Amino acid sequence: MFQQMYPSINHHFAYELNKDFNFSAAHYIPSEDAGKCMRTHGHTYFVNLTIVGDSLDQNGFLVNFSELKQLVHGQFDHQLLNELPAFRDVSPSTEMVARTIYEIVQDHLKQRDNHPKCAQVFVRETPTSYVKYRPEEFRNG
Structure with missing residues (x-):
């Protein structure tokens, strides 16, 4: 995986962990105004998670990197996202x-x-295209 810097987040926590990984998946946007994205197509998604906190666990981890990868990669890799329960009622x-x-x-x-x-x-x-999602408590620094 290539080295990349991600947009910083202002926070008051002592620790900040970042985990990069990727997964391959297909999707389609079920809407006429989605243009060619209305057809099933695939991507190799690159993901970066930013985890923050003040306390470490008994192993000295904020959270184990492998747990984070399994949470996402284990559910999304080589899937048609539209068929997953998480996207039953929303467009992927x-x-x-x-x-x-x-x-x-x-x-x-x-x-x-x-x-x-x-x-x-x-x-x-x-x-050339990416999205950042931040929960409300991290939106205004």
Whole structure:
């Protein structure tokens, strides 16, 4: 994976963890005004998760990198996103993919004793197009 810098987030936490990974998936946008994106097509999505917190777990981790990868890669890789339960009622646009990844990751983090938070999800759909999703508490620094 290539080295890339992502937009910074202002926060007051002691630790900031970033995890990069990718997955390959197909989708289509079920709307006439989506143009050619209305047809099924695929991407290699590049994802960066930003996790923040003040406390580490018993292993000295904010969260284990492999947990984060499994949460997303394990669910999305080599899937038709439109068929996944997370997109049953919404279009799997890149914006919704980013928000859905946030929800999956944050739900997992809430169960951890050290209470880390997902501050940003960055999803690159193509070499020239990406989306950032930040929950409300991280939108205004």
